[in-house]
Amino acid sequence: MTTHNTLDIGELRQIAGWLEAAGVGFIEIARGDNVARMTLGGAVSKVAPVTTKAAAQPQQHIRALHAGRFMKTHPSRTSAIADAGAQVKAGDIVAIVQVAELCLPVIAPADGVLGEWLVEEGATVGYGAALAALT
Numbered sequence: 001m002t003t004h005n006t007l008d009i010g011e012l013r014q015i016a017g018w019l020e021a022a023g024v025g026f027i028e029i030a031r032g033d034n035v036a037r038m039t040l041g042g043a044v045s046k047v048a049p050v051t052t053k054a055a056a057q058p059q060q061h062i063r064a065l066h067a068g069r070f071m072k073t074h075p076s077r078t079s080a081i082a083d084a085g086a087q088v089k090a091g092d093i094v095a096i097v098q099v100a101e102l103c104l105p106v107i108a109p110a111d112g113v114l115g116e117w118l119v120e121e122g123a124t125v126g127y128g129a130a131l132a133a134l135t
Contacts, residue, residue, distance in 0.1 A: 019127065022126070022127040022128025059115075059133050059134070059135050060109060060110055060112070060133070060134045060135075061118075061130040061131070061132065061133055061134065062094060062095075062106060062107075062108055062109065062114075062130075062131050062132045062133075062134050063109075063128050063129060063130055063131060064097050064106065064125045064126065064127065064128065064129040064131055065097075065104075065106075065107075065127070065128075066097045066099060066104045066127065067097075067099070067124075067125065067126050067127050068097040068098050068099035068104065068124070068125065069097065069098040069099075069122060069123070069124055069125075070095065070096075070097055070106075070119050070120075070121065070122070070123050070124075070125045070131065071095060071096050071097070071098055071103075071121060071122065072095050072117065072121050073121070074096060074103065075098075075103070080095075081093060081094055081095055081096065082094040082095065082114055083114070084114055084115060084116045084117060084132070085113065085114065086113070086114045087112075087113055087114075088108040088111070088112060088113070088114050088134070089108065089111050090108055090109060090110045090111050091107055091108065092107065092108045093105040093106065093107060094106055094107070094108050094114060094132070095117075095131065095132075097125060106131060108134060109134070110134060112134040112135050113134070113135050114132055114133075114134060115132050115133030115134065115135060116132065116133070117131065117132050118130050118131055118132055118133070119131055
């Protein structure tokens with residue numbers, strides 16, 4: 001990256017490619033007095049179906065759309081938002097990602113059955129991280 005307080009268009013294109021591949025739909029980058037806001041069209045919930053040997057049905061992953069601390073339980077509650085094996089519908093909140101004091105929802109991208117969680121409670125997750133399978 002550059003060492004000056006400027007934003008280089010080549011760097012922005014490279015970052016936009018990474019973010020789109022990770023399924024991120026929006027980001028704001030500030031360097032000095034310069035601010036760039038990127039909205040990536042169609043980037044949210046881009047998940048390719050995977051076929052497993054154990055199950056012949058397509059499998060999709062629920063992914064983190066924000067970087068932060070993964071939590072199955074909201075800080076003000078004692079029970080998990082959704083447990084493995086739960087039937088979920090597209091748009092259901094199944095967990096949260098906490099960024100500082102902000103709790104952002106993890107949303108099921110489609111109807112299905114929530115598989116085992118792929119990350120531990122309290123783990124730091126990145127943009128696009130697979131959190132659970134959805135069959």
